[in-house]
Every structure is written in C-alpha cells, then in structure tokens.
Amino acid sequence: MSKILIRGAKVLGHDPQDVLIDGETIAEVGTGLSADGAEVVEADGKVLLPGLVDLHTHLREPGREDSETVLTGTRAAASGGFTAVFAMANTFPVADTAGVVEQVYRLGRDHGYCDVQPIGAVTVGLEGRNLAELGAMHESAAGVTVFSDDGKCVHDAVIMRRALEYVKAFGGVVAQHAQEPRLTEGAEMNEGVVSAELGLGGWPAVAEESIIARDVLLAEHVGSRVHICHLSTAGSVEIVRWAKSRGIAVTAEVTPHHLLLTDELVRTYNPVYKVNPPLRTERDVLALREALADGTIDIVATDHAPHPHEDKDCEWAAAAMGMVGLETALAVVQETMVDTGLLTWAGVADRMSVKPAEIGRAEGHGRPVSAGEPANLTLVDTAYRGSVDPAGFASRSRNTPYEGRELPGRVTHTWLRGKATLVDGKLT
Amino acid sequence: MDTQDTQNPRQDQDTPRSGGSGPADARPVLEGPDIARVLTRIAHEIVERAKGAEDVVLLGIPTRGVFLGRRLAEKLAEITGRTVPVGSLDITMYRDDLRMHPPRALARTEIPGDGIDGRLVVLVDDVLFSGRTIRAALDALNDIGRPRAVQLAVLVDRGHRELPIRADYVGKNLPTSLRETVKVLLAEEDGRDTVLLGVKQNP
Amino acid sequence: MLRHLISAADLTRDDAVLILDTAEEMARVADRPIKKLPTLRGRTVVNLFFEDSTRTRISFEAAEKRLSADVINFTAKGSSVSKGESLKDTAQTLEAMGVDAVVIRHGASGAPYRLANSGWIDAAVINAGDGTHQHPTQALLDAFTMRRRLVGRDAGLGQDLGGRRITVVGDILHSRVARSNVDLLHTLGAQVTLVAPPTLVPVGVGSWPCEVSYDLDAVLPKSDAVMMLRVQRERMNAAFFPTEREYSRRYGLDGDRMARMPEHAVVMHPGPMVRGMEITAEVADSDRCTVVEQVANGVSIRMAVLYLLLGGNEPAVTHTRTEEKSDR
Numbered sequence: 001m002s003k004i005l006i007r008g009a010k011v012l013g014h015d016p017q018d019v020l021i022d023g024e025t026i027a028e029v030g031t032g033l034s035a036d037g038a039e040v041v042e043a044d045g046k047v048l049l050p051g052l053v054d055l056h057t058h059l060r061e062p063g064r065e066d067s068e069t070v071l072t073g074t075r076a077a078a079s080g081g082f083t084a085v086f087a088m089a090n091t092f093p094v095a096d097t098a099g100v101v102e103q104v105y106r107l108g109r110d111h112g113y114c115d116v117q118p119i120g121a122v123t124v125g126l127e128g129r130n131l132a133e134l135g136a137m138h139e140s141a142a143g144v145t146v147f148s149d150d151g152k153c154v155h156d157a158v159i160m161r162r163a164l165e166y167v168k169a170f171g172g173v174v175a176q177h178a179q180e181p182r183l184t185e186g187a188e189m190n191e192g193v194v195s196a197e198l199g200l201g202g203w204p205a206v207a208e209e210s211i212i213a214r215d216v217l218l219a220e221h222v223g224s225r226v227h228i229c230h231l232s233t234a235g236s237v238e239i240v241r242w243a244k245s246r247g248i249a250v251t252a253e254v255t256p257h258h259l260l261l262t263d264e265l266v267r268t269y270n271p272v273y274k275v276n277p278p279l280r281t282e283r284d285v286l287a288l289r290e291a292l293a294d295g296t297i298d299i300v301a302t303d304h305a306p307h308p309h310e311d312k313d314c315e316w317a318a319a320a321m322g323m324v325g326l327e328t329a330l331a332v333v334q335e336t337m338v339d340t341g342l343l344t345w346a347g348v349a350d351r352m353s354v355k356p357a358e359i360g361r362a363e364g365h366g367r368p369v370s371a372g373e374p375a376n377l378t379l380v381d382t383a384y385r386g387s388v389d390p391a392g393f394a395s396r397s398r399n400t401p402y403e404g405r406e407l408p409g410r411v412t413h414t415w416l417r418g419k420a421t422l423v424d425g426k427l428t
Numbered sequence: 429m430d431t432q433d434t435q436n437p438r439q440d441q442d443t444p445r446s447g448g449s450g451p452a453d454a455r456p457v458l459e460g461p462d463i464a465r466v467l468t469r470i471a472h473e474i475v476e477r478a479k480g481a482e483d484v485v486l487l488g489i490p491t492r493g494v495f496l497g498r499r500l501a502e503k504l505a506e507i508t509g510r511t512v513p514v515g516s517l518d519i520t521m522y523r524d525d526l527r528m529h530p531p532r533a534l535a536r537t538e539i540p541g542d543g544i545d546g547r548l549v550v551l552v553d554d555v556l557f558s559g560r561t562i563r564a565a566l567d568a569l570n571d572i573g574r575p576r577a578v579q580l581a582v583l584v585d586r587g588h589r590e591l592p593i594r595a596d597y598v599g600k601n602l603p604t605s606l607r608e609t610v611k612v613l614l615a616e617e618d619g620r621d622t623v624l625l626g627v628k629q630n631p
Numbered sequence: 632m633l634r635h636l637i638s639a640a641d642l643t644r645d646d647a648v649l650i651l652d653t654a655e656e657m658a659r660v661a662d663r664p665i666k667k668l669p670t671l672r673g674r675t676v677v678n679l680f681f682e683d684s685t686r687t688r689i690s691f692e693a694a695e696k697r698l699s700a701d702v703i704n705f706t707a708k709g710s711s712v713s714k715g716e717s718l719k720d721t722a723q724t725l726e727a728m729g730v731d732a733v734v735i736r737h738g739a740s741g742a743p744y745r746l747a748n749s750g751w752i753d754a755a756v757i758n759a760g761d762g763t764h765q766h767p768t769q770a771l772l773d774a775f776t777m778r779r780r781l782v783g784r785d786a787g788l789g790q791d792l793g794g795r796r797i798t799v800v801g802d803i804l805h806s807r808v809a810r811s812n813v814d815l816l817h818t819l820g821a822q823v824t825l826v827a828p829p830t831l832v833p834v835g836v837g838s839w840p841c842e843v844s845y846d847l848d849a850v851l852p853k854s855d856a857v858m859m860l861r862v863q864r865e866r867m868n869a870a871f872f873p874t875e876r877e878y879s880r881r882y883g884l885d886g887d888r889m890a891r892m893p894e895h896a897v898v899m900h901p902g903p904m905v906r907g908m909e910i911t912a913e914v915a916d917s918d919r920c921t922v923v924e925q926v927a928n929g930v931s932i933r934m935a936v937l938y939l940l941l942g943g944n945e946p947a948v949t950h951t952r953t954e955e956k957s958d959r
Contacts, residue, residue, distance in 0.1 A: 188740075196835030199740040199764030199807060204834070268748070269741030313749070315718050317739030317762070518656070521670040521698075521938070531942035533649060534656040571665040 003027075004418070005035045009043030009379060011369045013345025019048060021375040024417040028371050041413060043379055049349045051083025051376030051414065053356040053365045054326065055146070055175070055253060056229060056301035059085070059116065061107065062100070063092025067397050068306035070107035073326070074114040076304070076395035078421035080326040081378035081411035082114055084357065084365045085304075089121040090151040096121035096132035098140035105142035113421045117362055120144040122163045122174055126152045131163060138170045145361045148175035150229055151276070153211055155181050160215060164224035173251075173359060175227040176215050178236070179277065183207035188316060190263040190278040198266060200316065203278045205233040212236050216243035216250050225249035227359055230303050232258045232277040234287035241296045251359050253301035254288050256332035257323055261285075261401055271312045271319030272401050275305070292351060293342040299356045302329045306397030324395050328388060330380060331407035338382075339408060345382075364417070379413035386410065394427055454611065454626030458600055463583065463621045466599035467496070470581050471503035473597050478548055481507075483576065485544055486514040488552040489565055490535035495616040496583060497552040513540030517551065517572075522564035539572055549575040550597075554612040556582040559593035584623055586610050633948040635747040635756040636936055639767040639815040644791055646948040647819055651775050652788050653935035654928070660697060661931070670942055671700035674731045679721070680759070681707040681737045686902060687759050687769075690926070691734050694933035700941075703730070718742060719751045726752040732941055733757070740764035740807075755940050763805050769901055770811035772932040774819055776925050777856050780897050793820030798850050800826040800882060801860030801909050802871075804833050808860060808901045813841050824850050828882065830871045831862075847882055851891045858899040859884050859909045875908060885911040889919065897921050 004021040011017050011029065018033035019026060054077065060068035068076075070087075077085045087104050089095035095104065101118035108116025120137035124130045126149045137144040147167060154160045154176060163174050184207045189195050191202025212228055216239065219226040228240065231252045243250045257275065262282050265273045273279060291297040305322025312319050333352065337343040343351070357366025364374040387406045390398040414422035421428055458466070475481045481504055488497025494516045501514035518535040551565050562580060569578060581597035586604045604610060604625065611624040633641060642650070660666055676695045678688050688704065695702045705725065722733065732755040735743045740762030747756040760766040778787040781795055797816050803809045803825050816823045823841035825832065836843055844850050851857065862878060872878045879885075884898060892898075898910075898920045906912050914920060939947045 191834050193835040193838040196833040196838065197810070199762050199810060202834055269744045270749075310717070313717075313719060315737065315739040315742040315745050317742075318717070521668045521942075526670065526942050527944050529943050530945045531939050531947040533947075534653050534938075536656065537659065567669065571667065572663055 002418075003038035004041060004415070004420070005033060005038040006041045006043050006048060006377070006379065007033075007035070009046055009048035010345070011048045012349050013047050016043070016045065019369065019377070021377075021415065021418050024375060026369065026371055026373050026375050029369060041379070045383070046412065047345050047380045047382050048369060049081070049345065049378045049380060050353040050366055050369055051378050051416065052081045052330065052352045053360070053362055054082050054085040054302050054304065054329070055227075055299060055356040055360050056150070056255075057085040057087055057304045057326065058090070058306065058322070059087045059104065060091065060306060062103065067308045068395060070104060070116060071111045071113075072394065072396040073304070073306070074108055074111050074116060075427050076324070076326040076393065077114040078414045078416070079394045079411065079427055080328070081330050081380065081414050081422075082326060083376040083378070083414065083416045084115040084117060084362045085326070086117045086119050086146055086360050086362075088150045089119050089148060090126055094121050094125050095119065096124050096126070098133065098136045098142070101137050101142040101144050102140050112416070112419070113427070114416060115362070115365070117146075117360060118142045118144055119146045119148050119150070119175065122147045122149045122154050123159060128152060128154055128156055128159060131159070131166065134163070134167055134172065135170065138172060145170070145172045146175055146227070146359075147172055148177065148229065150175065150177045153177050153179040153181060155211070157214060157218070161218050161222060164219055164226060165222045168224050171361065173225050173227050175229050176211065177229050178208045178211035178215070178231075180207040180211050183210075187278075188274070189266050190280045192263065192281060194263045194266055198269070200266065205235050205280070205284075208233055208277055209235040209239055212239050216240070216248050219250060220246065220248045225251070228252040230255045230258065230277055230301065231288070231297060232280050232284065234284045237287045237291040237296055241291070244296065251298040251355070252296070253299045253356075254292055254297045255303045256300060256325055256329045256336075257401060258288055259285060259292070259300075259336040260332050265401070269316050271314065271316050272323070272399055272403075274316060274319050274321050275323050276321040289336055289340070289342055292337060293347070298351070299359065300329065300333055300352050301356065302326050304395075306395055307399045308397060312399050322399065324393070324397050324400050327393055327395060328400060328402050328407065330411060331409045332402070334382060334409040335407055375415050375418040377413075377415045378411055381410045381412050382408065384408065384410040454609075454624040456622045457602060457625045458584070458623035460621035463599070463623070466583065467499050468503055470597040470599060471500055471507055474500070474504065474550060474581070475507050477596070481512060482510075483547045484512055485540055485547045485549050485575075486512060486552055487517040487539075487544075487549055488514070489561060490516055490518050491617060492612055492614050493551075493553040495614045496554060500552060500581065513542065515540045517565055517568055519561060519564040519568050522567045524560060524564065537568070544569065544573040544575045546574070546576050548577050548579065550579045550581055552581045554583045555610050556580070556585045556595050556598075557588055559589045559591035562593050563591050583612060584610055633946050634940070635743075636767050636940060637744050637747055637756065637758045638765045639770045639811040639818075642767070642815065642818060642948065644818050644820070647771070647774065647815060648789060648791055649948065650771055650932065650935050650939060651778055653939060654771075654775050654931040655784065655788060657934040657938070658928070658931040660934075661927070667697050667699060669699050670938055671695070671698040673701075674941055675701040675703065675729055676732045676734060676937070676941075677703040677705055677725050677730045678759075679705045679725065679733050679735045681718075681735070681742070682760070684736055684760065686926070687736060690929040691759060691933050693930045694937055697930070698934055698937055700937070703728070718746065719749070722746055722752045726754055730754050732937070734759050736760045738762055755946070757936060757940065760807055762807065763810075764807050765811045766807040767811050767815070768929070768933055768936060769808050770815040771936070772925055772929040773812055773858065773899060773901070774815055775928050775932055776899065776921050777897070779928075780921065781855055781895070791819040792816060795821045795855045796824070796853055797821045797856050797858065798824045798826055798854040799858045799860065800847060800884070802831045802862045802866060803827045803836070803860070804831045805866075806860050812858065813839050817841065824854070826850055826882065828872050828878070831866070848888065848891065851888055852893065854892055854896055856897050856899055857884065857892060858901070859904075860901065861903060861905055862909050864905070864908070879908055883909050883911065884914050886913040889914050889917065899925060901925070
C-alpha cells in the first residue's frame, strides 16, 4: 500500500483537512481529496501533528537490555507518537566512540519504528575529565550533533568551555545536565519543606541554577549554543529568560513530569517518584508551564528512563532515578498545557516536533504538514480520556508515575516516512 | 468484672458510665441499701472464716471490684478495729480473649505495702460469670507473690461458669439466662448503687 | 486504625496520652518480682536491624520478652542483606516464618513506611529509627520522661505536656530524634524551640510546628526541659561547624549554662552522649540529667506500643495521616 488518505484531520488543531500520503512523502493537503487507490484513515476530528521528536531518551542498549532495548524503546516511542528520538549516551559501554553510536543508530534504522539519533558523550566515560572524540562521532554514520554527559553534569568549567567551543566546528550542541555535584551529595529529593519533614537528602534548586547561570555565560563568552536538559525550577526559568534576552544561544527543555508532578508525592516514599532532577514544588511547576508557553523553554523532552521493577520496588534510598515517559508524554502535555489553555496544538507541534528537530538537526523531522514533506505524522484522539495502565506499555519497563491516573488524549496512528508504525493504537 | 464469656463479649462496655439508668426494660434486683447490707454480711463472713481477718489483703478487680474492695475494707475495719490492706489487681494483660478485641487501656495494679506473700488474698469483683476473669486474676497473682490462700468475694453470681471456679462469698445468687445482662452500678463510678437485670439489646 | 507505628506525626493527642498512660502501668511491672506478662504469648516479633544500634535493639528485646513474645533478632551485618538481598526479600522471608510484627531500624529514610505500605508483608511495622526521618518510640519515651519529671508520675496520668517549653539542641538536620520530638511534643501541647548552628537546621524548617533559635543562652532560662542531641565529630569535616571547641563553646551544655536553667528544668539526651562535645561530664552526671531514666523508660514505652498494636485483634490507637494518597 503506497497511498494513504487521512480524511478529516485537524492539522495542527486547525479546521479539518485531508492529507494524502504517497510513498514516503506527503502528496497533498486539502479538502475533499480523492481516496482513489488509497487506504483511507478516517481521522474524524482527531488532531494531526508532525511526528514527535524526543531530544532526551534513554534506550539503555547496549548494556541494560533488561530495562529497555532499541527495539522496545522505539516501539514505545512510536506508540507515543514519536518518529525520532535522541538516545542518551549513558549506556554500557558509554556512547563516547564512533563505534557505539553507529551501533545504536543502525539498530534504530533496522527496527524501523522510529529514527534513533544517538547523542554522544561529552567526556570519556562520562567522567568529566577528557573530551570524547566528538568530531569522530559527528563524522560517523550516526552523524552525532548533540553531545551530553546526561546523568552527570559537565561540572568542570574548563571542560565545559572547551566542549562548547569544540563542537562549533561542525554545528554541534552540548546538552547540559545541570547539577552541581558538591551541592547534591547525598541528595534524594527537592530540598524544601517536604525533604525537611521526610528526612531525605535535599537537592537544592541552586545546584541546578548555578550551573545554568555559569553555562549560559560560558556560551555567551565563546559564542556557542548550549542546550539545557530537563530544566526543573522557577529560578532556572528566570536565568534562561535573562540569557535569551541577552541574545545568548541557549535552548532548554522540560520533561512532562516536571510539568505535572510535585515533591508532595514523595511523601509516599514510593520510588516511582524518584527522578533526576527531582520533582519540585507547585510554584516551579507553574513557572515551567508558563515558560514553555511563552517560549522561554523551547521544547518538551521526555527523559524516558526505563528501570526494571526491582530497581523501584525497594526503599527510596536504594531505588534508581528516572521515569518512563515516551508513551505518556503527549497526554501529560495535553493535560498541563493544552487543556489549561496555555498552548495550542500548533504550539505543541512546535515544542514537541519542530524545535527539538531543529536543536538536534534531525533531518526530515519537525517539518510542516504540507505537500512534498516527509510523511512523519502523528494522529491524536484528543477527546479521549482514560487511566494509564502500564501493563499496556510497549516499553520493557513500567516505572511510570501515572499508573491509574486519568489523562486525556491518545495517539492512534504514527507514520514514519509514510510507513504506519502505529495503527488504531496498535503497533505494526 | 467478669466479661469474658464469648457469648457476652464486652458486657461491661454497655454499662452506663455515670449516673445513667440501664436500658428501659432493665429492672433493679439489688438497690443501694441491699448492696450495703450484703457487703456488711460478706465482711462478717470474712472475719468469721478468716478467724479475725488478721492476714487478709483485699484486692479489687478493676473497675467496680476496686470500689467494692474499698467498701469491704471499711466494713472490716469497723468490725475488727484494724486497718485492712486493700489494693487493686488489673487482669487485662492476663486475659485469654485479648486477641478477640482491640486492646484496652490498662487499669492500675496496686499491691498494698507489705505485699501478698503468706497472706490471705480475697479477690473482689462485681459479677461472677464465666470465671475467666478470676482465672486471669489467679495468673496475675502468681506473678506478684505467693499468698497463703486465695478467696473470692463477688456481689452477684449469675451462673454460667466455664471454668471450675466458685466464689467463697456471694452477695446475691442471681439465676440468669444467657440472653440477660447484669449491670452493677456503683456510686463511685456511676453516681448511684444498683444492680440491673436486663435483656441483651442485640442478641 | 493505626496498624503500624511509623512516624510520631501519625499519633493523635489521645493516642499519645494512651501510650504514655499504658507505659506508666508497664513501668510498674519492672518493680515486681516477676517482670513478665503473658500478654503477647504466641506472638512473634522480629527485630530487623539494618543499622547497628545495640541500645535500641536491647530495649525492644527487653520489652518484647517482658510481654512474652517470641523474639527473633535479625542484624544485617554478615547476613544475606550484605550480599545484596533486598529489604523486600528479607521482610518476606521473615514473614514466611510467621512473624506478627517487625521492628525495623534502617539507614534509609522511609524504609519502614515502604515496608508497611507496599503490600510486601502483612505484619505490623514498628519504626525503630529510619535514616534522618523518624524515631517515634524515642520521642514517646522522651515525652514520658518529661511528663514524669514535669507533671508527675501519677499526676501525669491522662495529661499531656500543655504549655511546657522544650528546647532541643544540636544536629537537627541529621536527627530523626529531633523530627519525632517536634511532631510529638507539638501534638502534646508543648512549645518546642530548636537551637543549632544554622548549618545544622534543615532548609524547610519553617513549616515545622516549632521555633528556631541560634542562641542557646537566650533560650535556656525559658526552658522546662533541654534535650541535647549528639553531634558527630565527622560533621566538622563537612564544614557544618569549624571546630569541636567552637561548637561546644556556642552550643554545648556545661555547668554554667545549666545553672541558667529554671530550677525544675531537666537535661535530656537520647544517647549515646559525646562528652566534651555537646555536654560536659558535670552536666551528664548531675541529678538534673535524665539519661539513665530515659533508658529505663524506653522499655516501658516499647512495651506499651507493642501491647497497643499487637495485644488485641486490632490496634488500639487511631489513624490520622499517612495512607498513600494519589495527589493531583
């Protein structure tokens, strides 16, 4: 089947139109298009978006295939409406050489559910001491442009400066995990009223904000662009806003969970809420939503972090940090941004597809829904409401903080270059 | 308070806390003057059987057995002209039905100064029923000392024993059916003295 | 129903007074020739200690044995736990042996809460100290000691600590004893003041039902009881304070400072004391210091808690806070 007609879809949330896919590209967008020779998908008022792009995913392969593989992770991505994901470098071995990034890249291509763009480590072994072979990774088949030691902060100011400078040669970007290590020794949750009561090690907002402040100034000084991973505090928002107003080339992401959840949930000591950066306060959540709406924060990125059951079915201190997010991201964004009136669907397309593709230079992704563009598309039933059932996840892991929570919206179809990866909510 | 009959659980709990009357259909079987009279009789019997009651120690079982014990002690003092040691013995932690109810607040165990070793201990309770309270009291005594002998005085014996236990001094034998309730009200706790015979509300 | 004792904050005023009153009766058992009650005959209690604490374990063990419970002691050192077995597996192994209650001491804050609320086991859970979170039986024995000293042994029955001024001095940040005491003493009507160098007070303390002061001398004359907390020497290396000498000069309790307390006021310490650091030998050995009483009272309090949670078919204390609830 080479032709698909999506009939009556609200493209980017606007008035219903028909979209005709021919082969790998969008052939025509308009009303009353002929279904002749095409498989018809009745969109029936669902919202059609460009395929979502996640700049921050942990696929765990190689090394932790017990929690996720490229196959299960990309199936989860397709299930959540994504057509491209950027795979973080903290695998075993670390993605700090051309060999590892090419392996991950090829696995993604071979499985065909979602494009996998590997992120390269900034420093060898994520250890923060010696720069990894950033150029070699860029020149590899994987064509790495985003570099990050995510999970660890590039805390040494000189190393950070050098990395920012070095990647300019090939248009790369360093994505910083902003966490001052000394201020977060023994940190287990946001430092504040709740941590004081629960006796859990505090993770001060300033540990994030001080690194962001330093890095935007470094980026300004050396004339590089810098990307801030999973921004989580109101103070971080203020710093990024200030940096942008100065013309610094900074971009920032926020995770769906930081748009919805607060540290009050930690009172249950349930490690499903243990995440890095930690869940913050209501005030932070509201500031993050506002910043995403006004563009201070450029994108939503999932920080999809799968962990096996046993790493969460334990006491808080022993638990791993992270949450799965690919399959619930759009629902959480609808709940927190669209249904609250902060963002239109066109805005969602911008924050979850256009901008992340731009930052990561993901070719063929984040393109307009118009004739001649690659047919990377996502169809969303925005009227749907249902409670989250992790048993239905395509991800190998189930560590979602939303189990049993009612959320709006459901991705019904995903197309990757014209090939359906998700049909009626089922993976192909 | 003998409340351990499994068919009559926690009977003491429906006893009015203060000054109230029993259920509408409850009828008094002993009034204030009767209670005073039977206590006097019991006191005389104790003196008689204990040959002057010189080594008697009275131990009331909380709550109402303690008040009865104190009243008996006063009467014994009147009769003998000596002070008779009186105390209390809480049996809560010795009950055999602990796992059938939520735990209760503990009452005070107060053993008079010279202890109970070699003495004649007279246990005092308001109602003798299944006998399980007294069994528990004997166990409790065992952990406190070794009396020369132990006797039992009760205001009312309503029958239906479940253990081979009998009272040495009985204020009134009151044949009852298991559907009936016996409530002892005492001025110290309830504002008036009376014994009420009623019918169980929820069989 | 409070099936578990996880946090002092879970206790209502009436629960707490019931526990103190019950402990007062339990204390009298210690004066008897046979210091044993048959109450928990046939019940099995395991003392599950992932952290060394001989004194707390012995106190629980004495309480359990006085109530005739069968006692299993499980210490993590040298056990399968050090070989990587999880808390969940350990607890389930113990429960398979027919355990009615688990007394748990754990280095991780919230471990007892997880044990009680994760559906791993059915047994009652009693928190014997978790990380820097809570140590509810310590707070109860402290309140018991205060009530005896400040209100009276018999006069105290049924009473709380309404209007008493309690000062807690030392490493508040790392102290589960401080957290438990603030919660419980507040519930019992006392006014609590925390005194510490600002580095040893947690961010977020403003939401606690107490005052915070950095000036010990200003607070002492207005204290009915002063509780000195242990300050570990290692804290010095993490720059919480410059030197041991400076700490004791500013926040240690010596004879001169004790003389500034009201005459009836007592000095408390949960032990183990670091003499010369937070407390001088002169104070530690004085009549006003209740350290030894606190140890004895610990057994009575733990007997009361065990009786009230396990003595019946359901617990006798009510429930207020912590059920896992789904938030917004």
